[in-house]
Amino acid sequence: xxxxxxxxxxxxxxxxxxxxxxxxxxxxxxxxxxxxxxxxxxxxxxxxxxxxxxxxxxxxxxxxxxxxxxxxxxxxxxxxxxxxxxxxxxxxxxxxxxxxxxxxxxxxxxxxxxxxxxxxxxxxxxxxxxxxxxxxxxxxxxxxxxxxxxxxxxxxxxxxxxxxxxxxxxxxxxxxxxxxxxxxxxxxxxxxxxxxxxxxxxxxxxxxxxxxxxxxxxxxxxxxxxxxxxxxxxxxxxxxxxxxxxxxxxxxxxxxxxxxxxx
Amino acid sequence: xxxxxxxxxxxxxxxxxxxxxxxxxxxxxxxxxxxxxxxxxxxxxxxxxxxxxxxxxxxxxxxxxxxxxxxxxxxxxxxxxxxxxxxxxxxxxxxxxxxxxxxxxxxxxxxxxxxxxxxxxxxxxxxxxxxxxxxxxxxxxxxxxxxxxxxxxxxxxxxxxxxxxxxxxxxxxxxx
Numbered sequence: 001x002x003x004x005x006x007x008x009x010x011x012x013x014x015x016x017x018x019x020x021x022x023x024x025x026x027x028x029x030x031x032x033x034x035x036x037x038x039x040x041x042x043x044x045x046x047x048x049x050x051x052x053x054x055x056x057x058x059x060x061x062x063x064x065x066x067x068x069x070x071x072x073x074x075x076x077x078x079x080x081x082x083x084x085x086x087x088x089x090x091x092x093x094x095x096x097x098x099x100x101x102x103x104x105x106x107x108x109x110x111x112x113x114x115x116x117x118x119x120x121x122x123x124x125x126x127x128x129x130x131x132x133x134x135x136x137x138x139x140x141x142x143x144x145x146x147x148x149x150x151x152x153x154x155x156x157x158x159x160x161x162x163x164x165x166x167x168x169x170x171x172x173x174x175x176x177x178x179x180x181x182x183x184x185x186x187x188x189x190x191x192x193x194x195x196x197x198x199x200x201x202x203x204x205x206x207x208x209x210x211x212x213x214x215x216x217x218x219x220x221x222x223x224x225x226x227x228x229x230x231x232x233x234x235x236x237x238x239x240x241x242x243x244x245x246x247x248x249x250x251x252x253x254x255x256x257x258x259x260x261x262x263x
Numbered sequence: 264x265x266x267x268x269x270x271x272x273x274x275x276x277x278x279x280x281x282x283x284x285x286x287x288x289x290x291x292x293x294x295x296x297x298x299x300x301x302x303x304x305x306x307x308x309x310x311x312x313x314x315x316x317x318x319x320x321x322x323x324x325x326x327x328x329x330x331x332x333x334x335x336x337x338x339x340x341x342x343x344x345x346x347x348x349x350x351x352x353x354x355x356x357x358x359x360x361x362x363x364x365x366x367x368x369x370x371x372x373x374x375x376x377x378x379x380x381x382x383x384x385x386x387x388x389x390x391x392x393x394x395x396x397x398x399x400x401x402x403x404x405x406x407x408x409x410x411x412x413x414x415x416x417x418x419x420x421x422x423x424x425x426x427x428x429x430x431x432x433x434x435x436x437x438x439x
Contacts, residue, residue, distance in 0.1 A: 008427065009423065009424070009427070010424050010425075010426055013401075013423075014401070014408060014426070015330070015333070016330055017336075017405070018336055019401055019405075019406070019408055019411075022328060029327050029328065030327075044434055047437075048437050048438055049291070049433075050287075050288070050291040051291075051383075051437040051438075052364070052398070052433060053292075053294035053298070053402070053403070054290035054293075056294030056297060056298050056367050056368060056403075057297060058297050058303045058306065059303060061290055061292075061310060062289070064307060064310060067311055068314050068315060068318075071311065071315055072315060072318055
Protein backbone atom coordinates (compact mmCIF):
# COMPACT_ATOMS: atom_id res chain seq x y z
CA UNK A 1 0.00 0.00 0.00
CA UNK A 2 1.21 3.45 -0.90
CA UNK A 3 0.93 5.21 2.44
CA UNK A 4 1.50 8.69 1.05
CA UNK A 5 -1.35 8.25 -1.38
CA UNK A 6 -3.53 6.86 1.40
CA UNK A 7 -2.78 9.82 3.66
CA UNK A 8 -3.34 12.42 0.95
CA UNK A 9 -6.61 10.82 -0.19
CA UNK A 10 -8.39 12.76 2.56
CA UNK A 11 -9.84 9.64 4.23
CA UNK A 12 -8.09 10.38 7.54
CA UNK A 13 -9.88 13.73 7.91
CA UNK A 14 -13.21 12.05 7.30
CA UNK A 15 -12.17 9.41 9.85
CA UNK A 16 -11.63 12.03 12.55
CA UNK A 17 -14.90 13.80 11.64
CA UNK A 18 -16.74 10.54 12.11
CA UNK A 19 -18.01 10.78 8.54
CA UNK A 20 -17.01 7.26 7.54
CA UNK A 21 -19.05 4.08 7.86
CA UNK A 22 -18.22 1.73 10.72
CA UNK A 23 -16.46 -0.72 8.39
CA UNK A 24 -14.37 2.05 6.79
CA UNK A 25 -13.46 3.41 10.22
CA UNK A 26 -12.35 -0.01 11.47
CA UNK A 27 -10.19 -0.36 8.34
CA UNK A 28 -8.54 3.02 9.01
CA UNK A 29 -7.93 2.05 12.66
CA UNK A 30 -6.24 -1.15 11.49
CA UNK A 31 -3.92 0.73 9.08
CA UNK A 32 -3.26 3.43 11.66
CA UNK A 33 -1.97 0.79 14.10
CA UNK A 34 0.28 -0.63 11.40
CA UNK A 35 1.84 2.66 10.18
CA UNK A 36 3.13 5.20 12.72
CA UNK A 37 3.14 7.94 10.05
CA UNK A 38 -0.61 7.46 9.61
CA UNK A 39 -1.09 7.60 13.36
CA UNK A 40 0.80 10.89 13.68
CA UNK A 41 -1.10 12.33 10.71
CA UNK A 42 -4.39 11.49 12.42
CA UNK A 43 -3.18 13.01 15.70
CA UNK A 44 -2.32 16.28 13.92
CA UNK A 45 -5.66 16.47 12.15
CA UNK A 46 -7.38 15.82 15.47
CA UNK A 47 -5.35 18.45 17.28
CA UNK A 48 -6.07 21.09 14.61
CA UNK A 49 -9.80 20.37 14.86
CA UNK A 50 -9.72 20.46 18.67
CA UNK A 51 -8.07 23.88 18.50
CA UNK A 52 -10.54 25.14 15.93
CA UNK A 53 -13.65 24.05 17.80
CA UNK A 54 -12.23 25.22 21.13
CA UNK A 55 -11.86 28.69 19.61
CA UNK A 56 -15.58 28.64 18.84
CA UNK A 57 -16.51 28.01 22.51
CA UNK A 58 -18.23 31.14 23.88
CA UNK A 59 -16.67 30.94 27.34
CA UNK A 60 -14.22 29.09 29.46
CA UNK A 61 -15.70 25.71 30.41
CA UNK A 62 -13.27 24.90 33.22
CA UNK A 63 -15.60 25.89 36.06
CA UNK A 64 -18.31 23.54 34.80
CA UNK A 65 -16.38 20.45 35.87
CA UNK A 66 -17.47 21.02 39.48
CA UNK A 67 -21.14 21.10 38.51
CA UNK A 68 -20.67 17.89 36.53
CA UNK A 69 -18.87 16.14 39.39
CA UNK A 70 -21.65 17.17 41.73
CA UNK A 71 -24.29 15.73 39.42
CA UNK A 72 -22.27 12.54 39.15
CA UNK A 73 -21.87 12.24 42.92
CA UNK A 74 -25.63 12.55 43.33
CA UNK A 75 -26.04 9.70 40.95
CA UNK A 76 -22.68 7.96 41.07
CA UNK A 77 -23.03 4.89 38.93
CA UNK A 78 -26.02 5.58 36.80
CA UNK A 79 -25.30 2.76 34.41
CA UNK A 80 -24.84 0.22 37.17
CA UNK A 81 -27.91 1.44 38.97
CA UNK A 82 -30.00 1.19 35.84
CA UNK A 83 -28.80 -2.26 34.97
CA UNK A 84 -29.40 -3.35 38.54
CA UNK A 85 -32.85 -1.89 38.45
CA UNK A 86 -33.66 -3.59 35.18
CA UNK A 87 -32.57 -6.92 36.71
CA UNK A 88 -34.85 -6.58 39.72
CA UNK A 89 -38.07 -7.84 38.12
CA UNK A 90 -36.16 -10.91 36.90
CA UNK A 91 -34.83 -11.64 40.39
CA UNK A 92 -38.26 -11.04 41.87
CA UNK A 93 -39.70 -13.37 39.26
CA UNK A 94 -37.27 -16.14 40.12
CA UNK A 95 -37.74 -15.63 43.83
CA UNK A 96 -41.52 -15.71 43.41
CA UNK A 97 -41.48 -18.92 41.41
CA UNK A 98 -39.10 -20.48 43.92
CA UNK A 99 -41.42 -19.51 46.77
CA UNK A 100 -44.34 -20.80 44.77
CA UNK A 101 -42.62 -24.16 44.29
CA UNK A 102 -41.73 -24.36 47.98
CA UNK A 103 -45.31 -23.45 48.78
CA UNK A 104 -46.63 -26.17 46.47
CA UNK A 105 -44.29 -28.69 48.03
CA UNK A 106 -45.38 -27.75 51.55
CA UNK A 107 -49.04 -27.90 50.54
CA UNK A 108 -48.49 -31.32 49.00
CA UNK A 109 -46.80 -32.55 52.18
CA UNK A 110 -49.49 -31.08 54.37
CA UNK A 111 -52.13 -32.68 52.20
CA UNK A 112 -50.44 -36.09 52.53
CA UNK A 113 -50.26 -35.68 56.31
CA UNK A 114 -53.90 -34.72 56.51
CA UNK A 115 -54.82 -37.69 54.36
CA UNK A 116 -52.92 -40.03 56.70
CA UNK A 117 -54.51 -38.40 59.75
CA UNK A 118 -57.92 -38.79 58.17
CA UNK A 119 -57.31 -42.48 57.44
CA UNK A 120 -56.15 -43.03 61.01
CA UNK A 121 -59.21 -41.24 62.33
CA UNK A 122 -61.50 -43.25 60.08
CA UNK A 123 -59.84 -46.44 61.39
CA UNK A 124 -60.32 -45.29 64.98
CA UNK A 125 -63.90 -44.37 64.24
CA UNK A 126 -64.63 -47.84 62.83
CA UNK A 127 -63.03 -49.41 65.90
CA UNK A 128 -65.03 -47.16 68.15
CA UNK A 129 -68.24 -48.06 66.35
CA UNK A 130 -67.48 -51.75 66.81
CA UNK A 131 -66.78 -51.18 70.48
CA UNK A 132 -69.96 -49.20 70.91
CA UNK A 133 -71.95 -51.92 69.14
CA UNK A 134 -70.35 -54.53 71.35
CA UNK A 135 -70.99 -52.50 74.46
CA UNK A 136 -74.57 -52.08 73.39
CA UNK A 137 -74.91 -55.82 72.88
CA UNK A 138 -73.29 -56.43 76.27
CA UNK A 139 -75.61 -53.93 77.88
CA UNK A 140 -78.60 -55.61 76.27
CA UNK A 141 -77.40 -58.96 77.57
CA UNK A 142 -76.85 -57.53 81.04
CA UNK A 143 -80.33 -56.03 81.05
CA UNK A 144 -81.78 -59.31 80.01
CA UNK A 145 -79.83 -61.12 82.71
CA UNK A 146 -80.81 -58.58 85.31
CA UNK A 147 -84.45 -58.94 84.40
CA UNK A 148 -84.05 -62.71 84.72
CA UNK A 149 -82.54 -62.44 88.18
CA UNK A 150 -85.20 -60.03 89.38
CA UNK A 151 -88.10 -61.89 87.92
CA UNK A 152 -90.16 -63.39 90.82
CA UNK A 153 -91.23 -66.29 88.67
CA UNK A 154 -87.68 -67.43 88.26
CA UNK A 155 -86.34 -69.97 90.67
CA UNK A 156 -82.82 -69.47 91.86
CA UNK A 157 -80.86 -72.61 92.66
CA UNK A 158 -77.46 -72.16 94.29
CA UNK A 159 -75.07 -74.93 93.25
CA UNK A 160 -72.50 -75.60 95.98
CA UNK A 161 -68.97 -76.90 95.48
CA UNK A 162 -68.52 -80.68 95.80
CA UNK A 163 -65.61 -82.96 96.80
CA UNK A 164 -63.56 -82.30 93.63
CA UNK A 165 -63.78 -78.53 94.01
CA UNK A 166 -65.02 -77.43 97.44
CA UNK A 167 -64.48 -73.72 96.62
CA UNK A 168 -66.45 -73.89 93.37
CA UNK A 169 -69.78 -72.22 93.14
CA UNK A 170 -72.45 -71.82 90.50
CA UNK A 171 -76.08 -70.82 90.29
CA UNK A 172 -79.01 -71.85 88.17
CA UNK A 173 -81.93 -69.55 87.37
CA UNK A 174 -84.83 -71.52 86.12
CA UNK A 175 -87.59 -69.78 84.28
CA UNK A 176 -90.42 -72.30 84.15
CA UNK A 177 -92.53 -70.10 81.83
CA UNK A 178 -89.99 -70.06 79.03
CA UNK A 179 -88.33 -73.36 80.00
CA UNK A 180 -84.95 -71.72 80.01
CA UNK A 181 -82.39 -72.28 82.71
CA UNK A 182 -79.62 -69.75 83.07
CA UNK A 183 -76.42 -71.17 84.47
CA UNK A 184 -73.97 -68.79 86.11
CA UNK A 185 -70.56 -70.43 86.28
CA UNK A 186 -68.46 -67.36 87.08
CA UNK A 187 -66.96 -69.01 90.14
CA UNK A 188 -66.05 -72.32 88.54
CA UNK A 189 -62.37 -72.93 87.82
CA UNK A 190 -61.38 -72.81 84.16
CA UNK A 191 -61.78 -76.30 82.69
CA UNK A 192 -58.52 -78.05 81.74
CA UNK A 193 -57.63 -78.47 78.05
CA UNK A 194 -59.78 -81.01 76.27
CA UNK A 195 -62.46 -80.94 79.02
CA UNK A 196 -65.85 -79.15 79.19
CA UNK A 197 -68.43 -78.53 81.85
CA UNK A 198 -71.71 -80.30 81.30
CA UNK A 199 -74.92 -79.26 83.02
CA UNK A 200 -77.39 -81.86 84.24
CA UNK A 201 -80.98 -81.71 85.32
CA UNK A 202 -81.59 -84.31 88.03
CA UNK A 203 -84.64 -86.14 89.29
CA UNK A 204 -83.91 -87.53 92.69
CA UNK A 205 -86.31 -90.51 93.17
CA UNK A 206 -84.87 -92.39 91.40
CA UNK A 207 -81.72 -90.43 90.48
CA UNK A 208 -82.08 -89.66 86.81
CA UNK A 209 -79.66 -87.21 85.22
CA UNK A 210 -80.57 -85.48 81.95
CA UNK A 211 -78.03 -83.36 80.13
CA UNK A 212 -79.32 -79.89 79.41
CA UNK A 213 -76.16 -78.48 77.90
CA UNK A 214 -72.45 -78.52 77.32
CA UNK A 215 -70.65 -75.27 78.14
CA UNK A 216 -68.31 -75.56 75.14
CA UNK A 217 -68.21 -71.76 74.69
CA UNK A 218 -66.97 -71.32 78.24
CA UNK A 219 -63.74 -69.54 77.25
CA UNK A 220 -65.34 -67.09 74.84
CA UNK A 221 -68.24 -66.13 77.07
CA UNK A 222 -67.34 -63.15 79.13
CA UNK A 223 -70.04 -63.11 81.81
CA UNK A 224 -70.01 -66.88 82.13
CA UNK A 225 -73.80 -67.05 82.11
CA UNK A 226 -75.35 -69.51 79.74
CA UNK A 227 -78.96 -69.82 78.74
CA UNK A 228 -79.93 -73.48 78.35
CA UNK A 229 -83.24 -74.96 77.36
CA UNK A 230 -84.67 -77.12 80.11
CA UNK A 231 -88.10 -78.71 79.81
CA UNK A 232 -87.45 -81.31 82.50
CA UNK A 233 -89.23 -81.41 85.85
CA UNK A 234 -85.87 -80.72 87.50
CA UNK A 235 -85.41 -81.37 91.22
CA UNK A 236 -81.71 -80.57 91.23
CA UNK A 237 -78.93 -79.21 88.95
CA UNK A 238 -75.39 -80.50 88.76
CA UNK A 239 -72.28 -79.62 86.80
CA UNK A 240 -69.65 -82.18 85.97
CA UNK A 241 -66.36 -82.00 84.08
CA UNK A 242 -66.51 -84.18 81.00
CA UNK A 243 -64.26 -84.85 78.02
CA UNK A 244 -64.79 -82.46 75.07
CA UNK A 245 -68.09 -83.17 73.38
CA UNK A 246 -69.72 -84.19 76.66
CA UNK A 247 -70.95 -87.55 77.95
CA UNK A 248 -74.23 -89.42 77.95
CA UNK A 249 -74.16 -89.90 81.68
CA UNK A 250 -72.44 -87.71 84.23
CA UNK A 251 -69.02 -88.73 85.58
CA UNK A 252 -69.93 -88.50 89.26
CA UNK A 253 -66.26 -88.38 90.35
CA UNK A 254 -65.99 -85.12 88.48
CA UNK A 255 -69.13 -83.51 89.98
CA UNK A 256 -68.13 -79.90 90.64
CA UNK A 257 -71.32 -78.35 91.92
CA UNK A 258 -74.72 -79.52 92.91
CA UNK A 259 -77.84 -77.84 94.17
CA UNK A 260 -81.41 -78.92 94.93
CA UNK A 261 -84.42 -76.97 93.74
CA UNK A 262 -86.29 -75.85 96.82
CA UNK A 263 -89.97 -76.48 96.43
CA UNK B 264 -0.24 10.07 30.68
CA UNK B 265 -0.56 8.34 27.32
CA UNK B 266 -3.86 8.79 25.51
CA UNK B 267 -4.66 5.06 25.37
CA UNK B 268 -3.81 4.59 29.03
CA UNK B 269 -5.86 7.65 29.97
CA UNK B 270 -8.93 6.26 28.23
CA UNK B 271 -8.45 2.86 29.87
CA UNK B 272 -8.34 4.62 33.24
CA UNK B 273 -11.51 6.51 32.38
CA UNK B 274 -13.22 3.28 31.42
CA UNK B 275 -12.08 1.78 34.73
CA UNK B 276 -13.91 4.63 36.50
CA UNK B 277 -10.90 6.71 37.54
CA UNK B 278 -12.08 10.19 38.43
CA UNK B 279 -8.65 11.81 37.86
CA UNK B 280 -8.69 10.43 34.33
CA UNK B 281 -12.15 11.92 33.85
CA UNK B 282 -10.90 15.33 34.98
CA UNK B 283 -7.99 15.10 32.55
CA UNK B 284 -10.36 14.10 29.73
CA UNK B 285 -12.49 17.10 30.61
CA UNK B 286 -9.45 19.40 30.39
CA UNK B 287 -8.50 17.96 27.02
CA UNK B 288 -11.92 17.93 25.36
CA UNK B 289 -14.31 20.30 27.14
CA UNK B 290 -13.45 23.45 25.15
CA UNK B 291 -13.71 21.83 21.75
CA UNK B 292 -16.91 20.04 22.83
CA UNK B 293 -18.33 23.33 24.05
CA UNK B 294 -17.41 24.92 20.69
CA UNK B 295 -19.15 22.15 18.75
CA UNK B 296 -22.31 22.42 20.90
CA UNK B 297 -22.36 26.20 20.70
CA UNK B 298 -21.93 26.20 16.92
CA UNK B 299 -25.20 24.25 16.72
CA UNK B 300 -27.15 25.73 19.68
CA UNK B 301 -25.92 29.33 19.62
CA UNK B 302 -27.08 29.93 23.17
CA UNK B 303 -24.54 29.98 25.98
CA UNK B 304 -26.61 28.71 28.91
CA UNK B 305 -28.30 25.91 26.94
CA UNK B 306 -24.89 24.96 25.53
CA UNK B 307 -23.56 24.75 29.07
CA UNK B 308 -26.37 22.40 30.07
CA UNK B 309 -25.71 20.18 27.08
CA UNK B 310 -21.97 20.23 27.77
CA UNK B 311 -22.64 18.92 31.28
CA UNK B 312 -24.95 16.22 29.96
CA UNK B 313 -22.37 15.20 27.35
CA UNK B 314 -19.65 14.74 29.97
CA UNK B 315 -22.02 12.83 32.27
CA UNK B 316 -22.68 10.54 29.29
CA UNK B 317 -18.94 10.25 28.66
CA UNK B 318 -18.44 9.13 32.29
CA UNK B 319 -21.39 6.79 32.40
CA UNK B 320 -20.94 5.24 28.96
CA UNK B 321 -17.13 5.23 28.76
CA UNK B 322 -17.11 1.44 28.57
CA UNK B 323 -19.09 1.55 25.33
CA UNK B 324 -16.23 3.34 23.55
CA UNK B 325 -14.37 0.87 21.32
CA UNK B 326 -10.93 2.12 20.14
CA UNK B 327 -11.07 -0.18 17.10
CA UNK B 328 -14.00 1.76 15.71
CA UNK B 329 -12.43 5.22 15.81
CA UNK B 330 -10.79 8.01 17.73
CA UNK B 331 -11.93 8.87 21.26
CA UNK B 332 -12.27 12.49 20.10
CA UNK B 333 -14.60 11.31 17.33
CA UNK B 334 -16.69 9.40 19.86
CA UNK B 335 -17.00 12.52 22.04
CA UNK B 336 -17.74 14.62 18.95
CA UNK B 337 -20.62 12.32 18.01
CA UNK B 338 -22.13 12.46 21.50
CA UNK B 339 -21.90 16.27 21.48
CA UNK B 340 -23.38 16.68 18.00
CA UNK B 341 -26.21 14.20 18.68
CA UNK B 342 -27.08 15.82 22.02
CA UNK B 343 -27.16 19.27 20.36
CA UNK B 344 -29.21 18.15 17.38
CA UNK B 345 -31.67 16.38 19.73
CA UNK B 346 -31.99 19.64 21.63
CA UNK B 347 -32.71 21.86 18.64
CA UNK B 348 -35.30 19.35 17.45
CA UNK B 349 -37.05 19.38 20.84
CA UNK B 350 -40.41 21.15 21.21
CA UNK B 351 -39.12 23.12 24.13
CA UNK B 352 -36.29 24.53 22.04
CA UNK B 353 -38.52 25.32 19.03
CA UNK B 354 -41.01 27.09 21.26
CA UNK B 355 -38.34 29.43 22.48
CA UNK B 356 -37.63 30.29 18.85
CA UNK B 357 -33.96 30.02 19.47
CA UNK B 358 -31.39 29.15 16.84
CA UNK B 359 -32.85 31.57 14.34
CA UNK B 360 -29.40 32.81 13.52
CA UNK B 361 -27.86 31.05 10.56
CA UNK B 362 -24.35 31.67 11.86
CA UNK B 363 -21.70 29.08 11.29
CA UNK B 364 -18.44 28.65 13.20
CA UNK B 365 -16.83 31.40 11.11
CA UNK B 366 -19.47 33.96 12.06
CA UNK B 367 -19.10 32.95 15.68
CA UNK B 368 -15.33 33.36 15.51
CA UNK B 369 -15.67 36.73 13.83
CA UNK B 370 -18.16 38.08 16.35
CA UNK B 371 -16.15 36.91 19.32
CA UNK B 372 -14.65 39.50 21.56
CA UNK B 373 -13.22 37.36 24.35
CA UNK B 374 -10.69 34.63 23.86
CA UNK B 375 -9.08 32.37 26.40
CA UNK B 376 -6.61 29.57 26.70
CA UNK B 377 -3.66 29.05 24.45
CA UNK B 378 -5.45 29.72 21.18
CA UNK B 379 -4.36 32.59 19.02
CA UNK B 380 -7.95 33.13 18.08
CA UNK B 381 -7.45 36.41 16.32
CA UNK B 382 -4.79 34.89 14.12
CA UNK B 383 -7.00 31.87 13.59
CA UNK B 384 -9.90 34.06 12.70
CA UNK B 385 -7.92 35.90 10.06
CA UNK B 386 -6.57 32.71 8.67
CA UNK B 387 -9.92 30.98 8.44
CA UNK B 388 -11.22 34.00 6.66
CA UNK B 389 -8.46 33.44 4.19
CA UNK B 390 -9.41 29.75 3.76
CA UNK B 391 -12.08 30.67 1.32
CA UNK B 392 -15.81 30.02 1.21
CA UNK B 393 -15.51 26.39 0.07
CA UNK B 394 -13.24 25.41 2.96
CA UNK B 395 -15.49 27.17 5.45
CA UNK B 396 -18.52 25.31 4.14
CA UNK B 397 -16.75 21.96 4.05
CA UNK B 398 -15.45 22.25 7.62
CA UNK B 399 -18.80 23.59 8.85
CA UNK B 400 -20.78 20.72 7.37
CA UNK B 401 -18.38 17.82 7.85
CA UNK B 402 -16.89 18.73 11.19
CA UNK B 403 -19.33 20.96 13.07
CA UNK B 404 -22.60 19.62 11.69
CA UNK B 405 -21.54 16.00 11.23
CA UNK B 406 -22.68 15.61 7.61
CA UNK B 407 -21.59 12.53 5.70
CA UNK B 408 -19.45 12.85 2.58
CA UNK B 409 -22.52 12.17 0.44
CA UNK B 410 -24.72 14.70 2.24
CA UNK B 411 -21.97 17.30 1.90
CA UNK B 412 -21.57 16.51 -1.80
CA UNK B 413 -25.31 17.04 -2.31
CA UNK B 414 -25.45 20.18 -0.17
CA UNK B 415 -22.53 21.85 -1.93
CA UNK B 416 -23.24 20.28 -5.34
CA UNK B 417 -19.72 18.99 -5.43
CA UNK B 418 -18.61 15.55 -6.69
CA UNK B 419 -18.14 12.99 -3.90
CA UNK B 420 -14.39 12.54 -4.51
CA UNK B 421 -13.84 16.28 -4.61
CA UNK B 422 -15.40 16.64 -1.15
CA UNK B 423 -12.75 14.32 0.25
CA UNK B 424 -9.69 15.80 -1.52
CA UNK B 425 -10.78 19.42 -1.20
CA UNK B 426 -11.44 18.98 2.50
CA UNK B 427 -7.97 17.48 2.87
CA UNK B 428 -6.48 20.66 1.42
CA UNK B 429 -8.53 22.83 3.79
CA UNK B 430 -7.44 20.87 6.88
CA UNK B 431 -3.81 20.99 5.73
CA UNK B 432 -4.06 24.76 5.60
CA UNK B 433 -5.67 24.86 9.06
CA UNK B 434 -2.95 22.62 10.51
CA UNK B 435 -0.17 24.77 9.14
CA UNK B 436 -1.76 27.69 10.98
CA UNK B 437 -2.76 26.23 14.36
CA UNK B 438 0.00 23.69 14.89
CA UNK B 439 3.14 25.68 14.48
